[in-house]
Amino acid sequence: MQYLTLNNGIKMPILGFGVYQIPPEDTEQAVLDAISAGYRLIDTAQSYFNEKEVGEAIGKCGVPREELFITTKVWIENYGYDKCKSSVLESLEKLGLDYIDLVLLHQPFADYYGAYKALEELYEDGIIKAIGVSNFYPDRLTDICLFGRKIIPAINQVEINPFNAQYPAQANMEKNGVQISAWAPFGEGKDNIFTNDTLVGIGEKHNKTVAQVILRWLLQRSIVVLSKSTHKERMEENIDVFDFVLDEEDMLEIMNLDKSESLFFNHQDPEVVELFNDLVGAIKKQMHNEK
Ligand SMILES: NC(=O)c1ccc[n+]([C@@H]2O[C@H](COP(=O)([O-])OP(=O)(O)OC[C@H]3O[C@@H](n4cnc5c(N)ncnc54)[C@H](OP(=O)(O)O)[C@@H]3O)[C@@H](O)[C@H]2O)c1
DSSP states (O other), rough: OOOOEETSEEEEEEEEEEOOTHHHHHHHHHHHHHHHOOOOOOEEEGTTTTTHHHHHHHHHHOOHHHHHEEEEEEEEGGGHHHHHHHHHHHHHHHHHHOOEEEEEEEESSSSSSHHHHHHHHHHTTSSSSEEEEEOOOOOHHHIIIIOOOOSOOOOEEOBBBTTBOHHHHHHHHHHHHHHEEEETTTTGGGGGGGOHHHHHHHHHTOOOOOOHHHHHHHHHTTTTTEESSSSSHHHHHHOOOSOOOOOOHHHHHHTTTTTOSSSOOOOOOHHHHHHHHHHHHHHHHHHHHHO
16 A cells, blocks of 8 residues: 655555445445455545444454544534534544544535634544545635635545546645545446546556556546445455556546546536535434434
8 A cells, every 4th residue: 555645744545445325234344345455544424324334344354543544524514613523523433433534524515614623623632633625626725725724624535537637626736735635536437437448448558447547547646546346356456556557648548538527516516506505404304313
C-alpha cells in the first residue's frame, strides 16, 4: 500500500474500500474481506447506515487499530454546531472507536459553517485525526478555505471517473492545499464503463482489467481513491494496481474520455439542491426509526 501525507502531517492510504450501498447485514463480512485483501482505508458515512457493522468488522479483523484508517461523513441533517458534534460522538460509539481518522462534511448545503466548527473542536480534542469535506466544488471549497474557519480541510472527496475527470477541481484543491479524493471511480458501472473500447485497449496493453486501469490512472494523478465491491475477487483485483504504470499516451487517451459532467448529479444545479432538501426529510425519518 502507498500512503500520502495530508496537510496536517497525517498519513493516509492512497487506495481504500467504500461501503456505500452495502446493506448493513452484508457490511461486516465485506469489510472483513476487504481488510484481509489488504485494504487499510475504510470509508463509511452516517447516511450509509452501516457504521455499526463497519465497527464490528474492525473489532474482529485482527489488524491493529493504528494500521487502519477509518473515514466517516456527517449527513446534512446533522449540520449545525451542536448536532454535528453530538452526531460525530454517536458515530464514534457506533464504530466502537476512541478516535476517527477522518471525518468529512458529506455535502455543501445547509449550515456547514457551524458543522465545520464542531469538527475543528473535535479535531483539537484529538477525537478526530483529520477533518475535511466532500462534494465541495471550487466555489464552496474556496469559500470554506478563505472565510470558513481556522483549519483548511485535509481532504475533499468528489466524484471522479474517466467520464468526469475533475481536472479544474483538482487544480483548485491543489491551490488551496486540500488533498483530492475520488468517489465512484467506476461511475458505479454507468455508461458501459467496464466495456469502454479505450479502457479495454489500455487494459490489454498492460494485461490488466478496466477497473485496474481506472484505479491506476487515479493513483498516478495522486488522488486518494475509494472503490466498492461486495465480491472478494474484485476487492483483490482492485487492490492489485501497484505493479504497473500507465504511460503518457495512456494518460492522454483517458483524458480524452472526459465529458466534464457528473454521471449522478450536479451539486451546483438548484434542482439538485431541492432534491437534497427532500432527502434530508427522508433520511431524518430513517434515522428516527433506527433509534
Ligand atoms: N462522498 C460522497 O458523496 C460519495 C458518493 C458515492 C460514493 N462514495 C464513496 O466512494 C465509494 C466508491 O463509490 P461507489 O460505491 O459509489 O461506486 P464505484 O466504486 O464506482 O462502483 C461500484 C460498482 O462497481 C462494481 N465493481 C467494483 N469493482 C469491480 C470490478 N473490478 N469489475 C467489475 N465491477 C466492479 C461493484 O459491483 P459489486 O459490488 O457487485 O462487485 C459496484 O456495482 C463508496 O462505496 C463510498 O465509500 C462517496
